Amino acid sequence: MQTAVKKKPIQRAAILHDLCTVGKAAMTNILPVLSVLGVEACPVPTMVLSTHTGGYGKPAIYPLSGFAGDCGKHLKSKGFSFDAVFVGYLGNEKNVREAYTFLEDFSGGPVLFDPIMADHGKFYSNFDESYNELLKGLIPRCTLMTNYTESCLLTGEAYEESCSKEKFLRITEKLKNLNCKNAVLTSIPLEDGLSAVGILDGDEADWFTYEPTGRAYPGTGDLFSAVLLGALLKGLSLRKAAEAAHRFVAHCIQKSDAAGYDTREGVLLEPELLELVKIVSYKI
Secondary structure (H helix, E strand, O other): OOOOOOOOOOEEEEEEEEEEEEOOOOHHHHHHHHHHOOEEEEEEEEEEEEEOOOOOOOOOEEEOOOHHHHHHHHHHHOOOOOOEEEEOOOOOHHHHHHHHHHHHHHOOOOEEEOOOOEEOOEEOOOOOHHHHHHHHOOHHHOOEEEOHHHHHHHHOOOOOOOOOHHHHHHHHHHHHHOOOOEEEEEEEEOHHHOEEEEEEEOOEEEEEEEOOOOOOOOOHHHHHHHHHHHHHHOOOOHHHHHHHHHHHHHHHHHHHHHOOOOHHHOOOOHHHHHHHHHHHHHHO
């Protein structure tokens, strides 16, 4: 008979994502953010890389297809549970299908799905429409989805460099038709150089706008999603969690620019983690 693990006095989140040795992207951003917000971050790597893929040439890459499935089986057999799950880069059909099973075994709390497969409306070179269709199967299994570009692909809406409010609302309606419960769509491009963060909270959809500043850094989407999930676990509403995530990412970009930090490294994160605690605590 399986004995359940005694519930810990700390929330625990599983993270299905890739892991880079150098360069703050994916798990390298997510682990410290959740930890500083008081969440035990439990990595379930889908791939390991020497660096992320933005600026350091071709990295050493080791896919870990099969690990999520074997990991989930072992943890389930020992009675482990999770208060939340973060589903990020999966990379191939086997990992997607193992994510299905992982969520069947460990759902119950918030499940954030970041369907990483494209940028600026175009698939990454290793993905196509068949992978897009596979990812659609994850949407009903999750409680929250992120990313504007991927939302366009998943809903069949054309990616546009200037998105209208009408188009945003149309995307959210199509997401709901895919059984998407909630969504936070980042970096929605608007007219006049502005951007927006769009929020689908149940049946209500709205956005807040901002003026992008600073240089572009890899990994900021992962950073935003990590803060978003951590803030939700701290009890913030979806709107307040999205505002906190946006504020912290903007803060890190500002500090990184001021330090002349190499953009290939991702944002200067570690020295700013105490600021994150202040931002989230202020929103509570």
